[in-house]
Amino acid sequence: MSSVISVSNLSKVYGSGFKALNNINLDIKRGEIFALLGPNGAGKTTLIGTICGIVNPTSGSVTVGGHDIISDFRAARAMIGLVPQELHTDSFETVWNTVSFSRGLFGKPKNPAHIEKVLKDLSLWDKKDSQIITLSGGMKRRVMIAKALSHEPQILFLDEPTAGVDVELRKGMWEVVRTLQQAGVTIILTTHYIEEAEEMADRIGVITKGEIILVEDKAGLMQQLGKKRLTLQLQHKVDAIPPALAPYNLHLADGGREITYDYDTKGERTGITSLLSDLRNAGIRISDLDTEQSSLEDIFVSLVRKS
Ligand SMILES: Nc1ncnc2c1ncn2[C@@H]1O[C@H](COP(=O)(O)OP(=O)(O)OP(=O)(O)O)[C@@H](O)[C@H]1O
Ligand SMILES: [Mg+2]
Structure with a gap:
């Protein structure tokens, strides 16, 4: 599999002087589900934010689909859908308008058939005319995924997609992620739940204190588990x-x-x-x-x- 994201010698020092990422090297393969596992404050959101162009790197470089995230920001960002860790969802807008508007932000022409497909895939079709504020937490999370998919990205980042989500809904979310992978989307998710990484991922990366300390195929890790x-x-x-x-x-x-x-x-x-x-x-x-x-x-x- 060829890599779709390439992170080289990436470091991030925040304005406070805190070094949140320390010389990260990581390749994400096209079509895989990659789980980034790490404790609170490890640097997961910072790493995702940097790849998505929200956080400025201090040094190092990142390419997405061969596009440099700084010199070729638009092309890189257009390939990415991001579901952030913090959801802002107290909107009176309808599901349909929210998701359609998000597509427009990427300068993509209207495509109601695509929006319809995304909403159906995420079991949100019967909620398309509902105001977001009237939805349950799990539905809101799915709306955020729909938003992130509105512009047909090839890569989807899910930052803690199932934090605070009950077991039933978590399994539903896993189904959604698998369906997306089958449709050809590369998925990078962060999680605290080892069970989630075990269940979902093709490869697992462990990050702590701003450093990636392990990247391994899940199969390899499972083999160690059998010992x-x-x-x-x-x-x-x-x-x-x-x-x-x-x-x-x-x-x-x-x-x-x-x-x-x-x-x-x-x-x-x-x-x-x-x-x-x-x-x-x-x-x-x-x-x-x-x-x-x-x-x-x-x-x-x-x-x-x-x-
Ligand atoms: N804007 C900022 N300014 C200064 N320090 C920051 C900023 N954002 C994050 N940090 C620090 O960088 C470190 C990594 O934070 P980050 O949010 O990337 O961790 P995380 O792995 O996503 O944690 P969590 O599991 O809690 O979401 C933390 O110590 C955090 O306090
Ligand atoms: Mg985080």
Whole structure:
């Protein structure tokens, strides 16, 4: 897949002197769903704002569809739809007018058929003549997505699309995002919910303190999730793992009082039964054992702590 957004050595220092982005390098592939995961204040909104031309970068560069976001701002911005984190939705305008007007802001000729399709895709068609102020929170959020799609962008940014949205509606939102992807839209969403990144994303990026500390295919992360660790407490300290046990790739810990064994829960067999009998044959006696699973949450928390 070719990249549709390219961020190089991007940094942002706010007027206050605070460095919100520190040398970000990131490529977004055409047609993917990319989830940007990070704690409060990590720099997610700042990064999105910079790519969308709302925040001025301090250094570095960004291209969108090959267009530089500064020297070729209009062409870059026209490719992007943005649903901001803070929604301003107390409008007396109707849904139809709001969405149509937004298209006009991009200098695009009227296209009622497109607006109709967007409203239908987002299950808003029967609300087209309703004033925004009369809608529920979840509907308002969908109106904001419709607005962002009004000018037929190829890229959609969703900044915390499901913050404060109930479980049912969140699932509805995921459906909407998937439908958009099938229609060829590249989607970048930010979220605090690991579950959401797990459910939605093709790739996941983790950002903390203005730095991207991990970008990985979800499949790769899920593979790590399938790993479990068996920890065996030994009755007697050993100096080394007996050579007969080499195939298990065991590790000695706690000064020789503990052996750890990593295995794949998704594999055909875990190897635990034969390991235990081979240990017995090697004369190693176990006093206790324990297993633990690493979840995306664990990986995330330990990454953010370490950085
Ligand atoms: N206009 C600004 N002036 C000064 N500092 C700012 C400004 N906007 C954001 N910041 C700071 O930059 C850092 C990153 O903020 P940002 O909004 O990008 O984080 P975020 O990852 O989107 O957080 P959240 O999950 O809470 O939305 C924060 O420490 C914030 O206080
Ligand atoms: Mg934010």
